[in-house]
Amino acid sequence: MKALLGLSRAIDALNEQVGRLVYWCVLITVLVSAANATSRYALNIASNAWLELQWYLFAAVFLLSAGYTLLHNEHIRIDVVAAQLSRRRQIWIDVFGLVFFLLPMSLFIMWLSWPIFMNAWTAARSPAAPAASSAGLRECWCRPVSFSSACKASPS
Numbered sequence: 001m002k003a004l005l006g007l008s009r010a011i012d013a014l015n016e017q018v019g020r021l022v023y024w025c026v027l028i029t030v031l032v033s034a035a036n037a038t039s040r041y042a043l044n045i046a047s048n049a050w051l052e053l054q055w056y057l058f059a060a061v062f063l064l065s066a067g068y069t070l071l072h073n074e075h076i077r078i079d080v081v082a083a084q085l086s087r088r089r090q091i092w093i094d095v096f097g098l099v100f101f102l103l104p105m106s107l108f109i110m111w112l113s114w115p116i117f118m119n120a121w122t123a124a125r126s127p128a129a130p131a132a133s134s135a136g137l138r139e140c141w142c143r144p145v146s147f148s149s150a151c152k153a154s155p156s
Contacts (some may be wrong), residue, residue: 025060
């Protein structure tokens with residue numbers, strides 16, 4: 001039991017650190033978005049690379065913050081309904097949602113995204129790999145990592 005509690009604390013610490021890193025990704029995303037809009041409309045200079053960077057950063061923020069959100073119990077609920085229920089019933093609804101919705105969905109998405117990640121990994125590692133394949137790798141790693149983070153954070 002002590003080993004499981006130690007593992008739970010380690011996962012919580014990891015999710016805390018990832019969440020703090022995601023704070024900085026939010027700032028970078030806002031700055032990239034503002035610079036992109038300024039260059040596009042004020043300077044009449046457009047770049048799809050900056051727009052793609054903005055989307056990748058937004059996806060990373062959204063996906064990687066799942067474990068941090070669960071750790072701090074800030075996930076979305078229907079507060080109008082939950083406020084009417086006892087604390088015990090709210091906890092049972094959380095447990096039910098985690099066991100029957102979050103964990104199966106996260107495991108399913110991890111299972112589906114793993115071959116995509118591995119294809120991007122092998123393409124990026126080949127000697128003749130174009131820059132686009134390594135960009136695909138940067139995009140694909142967030143999926144299995146983020147959903148495994150959500151799975152690990154849900155029981156703690």
